[in-house]
Structures are given as C-alpha cells and as structure tokens.
Amino acid sequence: MIYLDNAATTLHKPPQVIQAVAAAMSSMGNAGRGAHGVSLSAARVVYDARCKAAELFGCPRPDHVIFTANATESLNIAINGLFGPGDHVISTDLEHNSVLRPLYRLERERGVAVSFVPADRKGNIDYDDFARLLRPETKAVVCTHASNLTGNMLDLARIGRFTKEHGLLLVADCSQTAGCVPIDMTALGVDVLCFTGHKGLMGPQGTGGLCVRPGVEIRPWKVGGSGVQSYSTAQPEEYPTRLEAGTANGHGLAGLDAALEFLLRTGVDAVHAKEKALMRRFYEGVRAVEGVTVYGDFDAADRAAIVTLNVWDCDSGEISDILAEEYAIATRPGAHCAPRMHQALGTVEQGAVRFSFSWYNTEQEADAAVEAIRTLAAETGPES
Numbered sequence: 241m242i243y244l245d246n247a248a249t250t251l252h253k254p255p256q257v258i259q260a261v262a263a264a265m266s267s268m269g270n271a272g273r274g275a276h277g278v279s280l281s282a283a284r285v286v287y288d289a290r291c292k293a294a295e296l297f298g299c300p301r302p303d304h305v306i307f308t309a310n311a312t313e314s315l316n317i318a319i320n321g322l323f324g325p326g327d328h329v330i331s332t333d334l335e336h337n338s339v340l341r342p343l344y345r346l347e348r349e350r351g352v353a354v355s356f357v358p359a360d361r362k363g364n365i366d367y368d369d370f371a372r373l374l375r376p377e378t379k380a381v382v383c384t385h386a387s388n389l390t391g392n393m394l395d396l397a398r399i400g401r402f403t404k405e406h407g408l409l410l411v412a413d414c415s416q417t418a419g420c421v422p423i424d425m426t427a428l429g430v431d432v433l434c435f436t437g438h439k440g441l442m443g444p445q446g447t448g449g450l451c452v453r454p455g456v457e458i459r460p461w462k463v464g465g466s467g468v469q470s471y472s473t474a475q476p477e478e479y480p481t482r483l484e485a486g487t488a489n490g491h492g493l494a495g496l497d498a499a500l501e502f503l504l505r506t507g508v509d510a511v512h513a514k515e516k517a518l519m520r521r522f523y524e525g526v527r528a529v530e531g532v533t534v535y536g537d538f539d540a541a542d543r544a545a546i547v548t549l550n551v552w553d554c555d556s557g558e559i560s561d562i563l564a565e566e567y568a569i570a571t572r573p574g575a576h577c578a579p580r581m582h583q584a585l586g587t588v589e590q591g592a593v594r595f596s597f598s599w600y601n602t603e604q605e606a607d608a609a610v611e612a613i614r615t616l617a618a619e620t621g622p623e624s
Contacts, residue, residue, distance in 0.1 A: 242569045242605045247388050247416060247546055247596035249438045249445060251570075254502040257495045261444055264494035271490050272467035282490045289493050290480070292500035296508070297414075297433055298424030299451035306483040307449045307493060311415040311436035312338040314450040317483055318411050318432045319343060319382065321458035325351040327379040330370060333359035333580040334387040334394065339413050340580065343382065353377070359584040362537045363390035370402050380409035380431075385423070386416040389578045389594065390536030390585075391519070391546030393417070400429020409456065415439060416544050419499075420515055422508045431456050440511075441503065442599065443496035446489050458483060511599050515545035518597040518606050523547050525610030531617040535585050535592060545597040551617050556591035559616060563593070567612040571595055 243251045264285070269278035271286045290302040299305055308314045319342040323329060331343060333356055346352035357369040370381065381403050386393040396412055403410040411432040414423060419440030425433045430453070437447030452458060463475040464485035475482060503511065520538075527534050531552040537543070551559050560573035574591040575582055582588045595609060 242567075242601075242608055244595045244597065244601065244605070244609060245570045245572050246598035246601075247439065247544075247594060248572050250440070250442045250598050250600075252598065252600035253442050253444075253495075254499060256498045256502060257443060260498035261491055261495040264491040268490045268494060271488055273487070285494050285497055286488060286490060289497035289500060292497060292504060293435075293449060293451065296423075296500060296504060297418070297435070297451050298426045298428075299433070299453075300426060301454055301479075304452045304454060304479050305449055306452065306480045307447070307488055309446050309489065310438070310448040311413060311434050312448075314434035314436075314448050315339055315382075315411075315413060316342050317461040318434060318450055318458060319346065320461045321483075322409065322411070322432075322456075323350070323352050323379060326377055328353040328355070328375045328377045330355050330357065330373050330378060330381045332357040332365055332383050332394070333584050334363065334365070334384050334390075334392065335382075335578070335580060336384060336388055336413065336415065337577040337579070338415070339382055339384065356580065359581060361585060363387055363392045363535065363581060363585060364537050364540075365394070367395070367398055367402075370399065374406060378406070378408060380411055382411040382413075384413040384416070385421070386544040386546075387536070387578065387581055388416050388546070389548055389576045389581045389592065391416075391544040391548070391596075392536050392540065393421070393543050396428045396430060403431075404429050416546070419503055419508065419511065420544065421512050421542070425451055425453070432458070437492070437496045437499070440598070441496065441499050443499035444492040447492040447496045450483075452479065460485065462486070506599075514599060515597050515601075516543070518601050518603065519543075519545035519547055521603060522595060522597070522606040522609055525607070526613045529614055529617050531621050532613060535587070546594060547596075548592045548594045549613070550587065550590055550592055551613065552620050552622070553590065554620050556587075556593045559593050562616060563609075563612055567608070569609055569612055 268282040271282035418435035437443035438445040556573035563569040
C-alpha cells in the first residue's frame with residue numbers, strides 16, 4: 241500500500257518507537273504510583289518525554305508539559321479550563337471539530353461568546369479581522385497552526401503579536417504541524433500549545449499533550465487519582481499533576497519518548513523540507529490535470545504537506561475508494577471534521593480527497609499517486 245493519509249495518523253514509525261513500546265509492555269509499572277523499581281523506571285521515561293517535548297516545542301519548563309490521550313483531549317482541557325460565562329473567544333474557519341465542538345458547547349452551556357475569522361475560497365484569512373472581532377470581553381484566540389483540509393498555515397507569530405498587544409491568550413492546535421514544522425511556542429507567543437503524538441510526531445496513538453506557558457492557570461477538566469496529596473478533596477494545584485488525573489499511558493509515552501528522540505536527532509527542519517518536497521512534487525503533477533480541482537494556497541511561503549482535491553464532480557468517497565481498491569493508495573475523503581472550511585471552499589456536498597505526506601513516503605509513491613489521478617480524471621470526465 242502507498243499510504244498517503246498521514247494527516248489522520250502516520251502508519252510508518254521509526255523502528256525505535258515500536259521497540260520502545262514493546263519493551264515497555266513488559267518492564268514498566270505505573271509512573272508516580274510507587275517507589276519500587278518498575279514504577280520509578282516508568283516515571284523516568286515519562287519525565288524524559290516531558291523534557292524532550294519541552295525542547296522540541298520551546299516550552300520553558302518540562303513540568304508544564306502535560307500528557308493526554310490526543311489533541312482532542314488537550315484542546316478540551318485548555319478550552320474548558322480557561323473560559324467561562326461572559327468570556328469572548330476568537331477562532332477561525334480553518335478549525336477542526338476538536339476546536340469547534342468544545343467552543344460551541346461552551347457557547348451553549350456557559351454563555352461563552354465565539355466569533356470566527358472567515359476564510360476565502362483559497363482557505364486564507366484576513367488577519368485584520370482579528371482586530372475587527374475584538375471586544376472588551378475577549379479573552380483569547382484559539383486557532384489551528386495548519387488546516388487539516390487545505391494544508392494552509394496560519395502565521396502564529398503574527399497572531400501571537402496581536403494577542404500580546406491586547407492582553408489575550410493564544411491557544412494553538414498544532415495537530416498538523418507538531419513534528420513536521422519547527423515550532424517555538426515562546427518565540428511565537430503561544431500560551432497553550434496542543435499536540436497529538438500519532439501524526440507528525442510519529443508516535444503511538446493514544447498519546448498527546450499540551451505545553452502551558454508558566455503563569456497560565458488552567459482549571460482541571462478532570463480530577464481523580466494523582467499519586468500525591470491523596471487526602472486532599474481537591475486536585476493538586478501544581479503542574480503537571482493538576483491536569484493529569486489518572487494513570488498515564490506509560491507504554492504509549494515510552495513510544496512517544498523514542499519518537500521525540502528521533503525527531504530531535506533528525507531535525508524537524510529536515511523532516512519539513514522532505515515532506516514539503518513530496519507535497520510539491522505531487523501538486524505540480526496534478527494541478528493542471530483537466531477535471532482536477534486543488535484546494536488551498538500553494539503560493540504561500542510555507543504550508544503543511546497536504547494536497548486536497550476533487551476529480552470532476554465525482555463524490556470524494558468514490559474516488560478515494562477507487563484509489564484504495566484499484567491502486568492501493570490510501571487517502572482520506574469526505575468532510576475531514578472541518579465543516580467551516582468546507583463551507584468556505586464550497587465542497588460541503590462533494591467533500592474532498594486528501595493526500596498527506598510524511599517522512600517515510602518516497603518520490604516514487606508521489607509519482608504513482610499523480611498517475612492514478614491522471615488516469616481517474618481521464619476515465620471519469622464528461623467525454624469518457
């Protein structure tokens with residue numbers, strides 16, 4: 241199989257990630273739940289992963305790296321823990337449902353007001369809209385770093401300057417860029433960075449986290465066992481325990497630790513360069529094919545390694561199925577959990593077929609995907 245669904249999850253992992261998970265299954269106890277050898281061993285691995293994540297993302301303190309099951313949990317922790325009645329939040333049309341649904345729920349249940357910076361037909365925004373949407377009660381901007389549908393990237397540094405100028409928080413969903421694009425949350429002005437482990441970080445599913453700038457206070461979204469202060473009726477206040485109730489996914493975090501080590505050694509710059517080159521190779525091969533519509537801005541200075549397209553007026557699910565069944569190419573069709581972006585692009589009914597590239601893809605695979613799209617466009621056109 242040619243696997244081009246890396247924006248959903250990376251299939252191919254560094255070998256050491258697999259080895260680390262396998263080793264952990266028979267050697268790790270419960271981190272922070274004992275003073276015996278295997279518990280301490282687990283605690284060391286988890287702490288090592290915190291240190292590596294802090295280094296990778298420019299988080300000032302490893303104890304402000306909180307591990308979760310995925311970016312969805314991270315975003316729920318941040319959004320539910322920061323905003324309350326009377327607050328106003330600015331977001332964008334580029335967002336995934338992991339941002340949208342928590343915000344919509346707060347809007348319904350807590351009286352939090354939400355405004356969205358609109359996207360145009362290329363999936364771009366006007367950054368001046370942030371100022372136009374600003375209110376006295378605005379507390380934060382919550383936005384993605386890159387659209388999981390178009391690959392368009394937002395200028396977090398520019399948004400970070402805006403939030404700091406107006407005393408706002410910046411919560412960034414880095415699901416599509418963590419591990420793929422160099423990120424320094426301090427330099428960018430990000431207050432809370434949410435990530436998942438199973439995409440660009442090339443770690444196991446069931447891992448993720450959030451990096452919190454010192455001084456940002458997030459109310460616990462869930463409470464429970466912590467291994468410390470067991471006689472207290474409240475969740476401990478200190479990070480990371482404050483936001484990590486319950487047993488951690490130690491086995492998964494062992495794999496994430498190995499994945500972070502791989503990325504720090506390889507260099508995220510190198511990963512980004514390779515993935516962008518593969519994306520560009522595929523894009524250049526399909527953009528002029530008759531009957532193919534490609535979505536997003538490919539003239540931008542930087543973007544995620546995603547190319548999303550449609551073939552004539554064919555249903556995106558049908559095209560994706562043919563690619564899988566006849567060409568052994570894995571892609572992602574449909575709505576991609578990005579409803580506002582599809583509304584902006586005009587693809588609500590048809591959906592779209594997403595090709596997303598990773599470190600382990602090759603030029604030969606990109607070329608094979610180009611040929612498959614050319615053939616499908618010829619076979620499904622009005623004169624076929």
